[in-house]
Amino acid sequence: MYKVVIVGAAGRMGRRLSANIMASETLTLAGAVEFPGSPFIGQDAGILAGCGEAGVKITDSLETALADGADAVIDFATGGVIEAAKTAVRANCAMVIGTTALTADDRAELKRLADEENGRIVAANNMSVGVNLLFKLVKEAAAFLGLEYNVEIVEMHHNKKLDSPSGTAVRLGEVVCEARQWKYEEAVRNGRAGMVGKRPAEEIGMHALRGGDVVGDHTVIFAAEGERVELSHKAASRDMFARGALLAVEFLMEAPAGLYDMQDVLKLK
Ligand code: NAD
Numbered sequence: 001m002y003k004v005v006i007v008g009a010a011g012r013m014g015r016r017l018s019a020n021i022m023a024s025e026t027l028t029l030a031g032a033v034e035f036p037g038s039p040f041i042g043q044d045a046g047i048l049a050g051c052g053e054a055g056v057k058i059t060d061s062l063e064t065a066l067a068d069g070a071d072a073v074i075d076f077a078t079g080g081v082i083e084a085a086k087t088a089v090r091a092n093c094a095m096v097i098g099t100t101a102l103t104a105d106d107r108a109e110l111k112r113l114a115d116e117e118n119g120r121i122v123a124a125n126n127m128s129v130g131v132n133l134l135f136k137l138v139k140e141a142a143a144f145l146g147l148e149y150n151v152e153i154v155e156m157h158h159n160k161k162l163d164s165p166s167g168t169a170v171r172l173g174e175v176v177c178e179a180r181q182w183k184y185e186e187a188v189r190n191g192r193a194g195m196v197g198k199r200p201a202e203e204i205g206m207h208a209l210r211g212g213d214v215v216g217d218h219t220v221i222f223a224a225e226g227e228r229v230e231l232s233h234k235a236a237s238r239d240m241f242a243r244g245a246l247l248a249v250e251f252l253m254e255a256p257a258g259l260y261d262m263q264d265v266l267k268l269k
Helices: 012-023 062-066 081-090 104-116 129-144 167-180 239-254
Strands: 002-007 027-033 072-075 094-097 120-123 150-157 188-190 204-210 216-224 227-235 258-260
Touching (some): 002 012, 002 062, 012 027, 012 239, 062 081, 072 081, 072 239, 081 094, 081 104, 081 120, 094 239, 104 120, 120 239, 129 167, 129 216, 129 227, 129 239, 167 204, 239 258
Parallel strands (some): 002 072, 072 094, 094 120, 150 204, 188 204
Antiparallel strands (some): 150 216
16 A cells, blocks of 8 residues: 655645545555644544544644655645655655646746656646546647637636636646647737737637636637537546546656656556
């Protein structure tokens, strides 16, 4: 059994990760971490996840959680991710990062940790198998369909989501840009209001809807004169993100040092 520590254990994703690890036949929950001052410090991670006692108390220190030895850290915390990655790599643990809205500097630091400190890291804005297949299908559609097919991306999430557009929507935009050799910063237009003028062909309209308890919907629209292709994914529960994170841990148990994404884990490249 591989021993896994969760960072952000009291969060929506953290709780589903605890539940899925407790149900796993190959992984075991070895530690759970929240930020210092969190009201959840000292609580049992399994009880918090609604799965009965796990025998793992939430601590405010990743170092403490790793002290008894662990094979992997899964981090879906909304803060402190790079510090946690350094701690995990230096403790020779594999690191799976689901947190979105990482900056270019954050990603550069993860790459450095992989290249210079032998880190084994998977970082992915979306860990679901279905969304990763969507990335591949969108890449093919963007390359196959000509410029007369205008691309619009629409996403919807629950009303507590902090970042916008979603990391998955950004990645979908990047995939289109890669396929069409556009620059993301030049091509993407976040929302439209007022007299914005005629739509240029080399543009991706990006639209973020927020409301209720929507787990995560993404649609990429290719619209031309006379027809429209729409590629969609709809998440109904957070468990498929958690299951993807568990697949990433198992992938890293066999992988050499490197910075990977879910396309690597799922062999979609
Ligand atoms: P959430 O707000 O419910 O949970 C985040 C948790 O992180 C909170 O409990 C918070 O206290 C904790 N936290 C914040 N700073 C911390 C720190 N320094 N140390 C330890 N814990 C800390 O959010 P959520 O809905 O669970 O989402 C968490 C993140 O995961 C977001 O970035 C979200 O966009 C992302 N996410 C990614 C995927 C994916 O597949 N990659 C799927 C769903 C959500």
